[in-house]
Amino acid sequence: MGERLYKTHCSNCHLDGGEGVGLLVPPLAGSDYLAGNRDRLVCMVRHGFHDTIVVNAKTYSEQMVGNDKLSDIQIVNVVNYVLQSWGNNIPPLTFEVAQKSLEQCDR
Numbered sequence: 001m002g003e004r005l006y007k008t009h010c011s012n013c014h015l016d017g018g019e020g021v022g023l024l025v026p027p028l029a030g031s032d033y034l035a036g037n038r039d040r041l042v043c044m045v046r047h048g049f050h051d052t053i054v055v056n057a058k059t060y061s062e063q064m065v066g067n068d069k070l071s072d073i074q075i076v077n078v079v080n081y082v083l084q085s086w087g088n089n090i091p092p093l094t095f096e097v098a099q100k101s102l103e104q105c106d107r
């Protein structure tokens with residue numbers, strides 16, 4: 001389920017291998033941003049965000065669109081796919097924890 005959601009909603013920007021696009025779209029494969037922001041990722045994916053962030057020592061500041069049509073379970077699945085793909089080995093989120101975060105997205 002995570003992979004299919006990723007291909008539909010994410011890979012047009014982040015690409016199938018999670019490699020990103022130059023300085024426009026940050027990589028997800030091997031991203032050092034993921035571990036430190038693990039609890040926020042579900043909110044970022046649902047609501048999108050526009051910030052200046054540093055991923056693997058490069059600065060990105062384009063806007064990421066939100067995904068307000070995805071259910072809580074779909075968001076958790078796609079985030080866990082990212083955390084566990086392309087050599088990433090970050091513990092997946094439980095549905096309970098992710099749902100709590102989604103209830104508390106600050107916006």
Ligand code: HEC
Nearest residue numbers: 009010013026027031033049050051053060061062063064
């Ligand atoms: C329209 C293009 C676009 C789409 C579609 C998109 N993203 Fe992003 N994503 C971005 C951009 C641009 C940033 C950097 C945003 C910033 O700097 O504020 C980003 C940042 C991220 C980050 C944090 C930085 C990193 O590289 O670790 C994660 C995680 C992420 N996206 C996951 C996803 C997931 C999962 C999906 C699909 C549900 C998705 N994105 C869909 C463009 C996109």
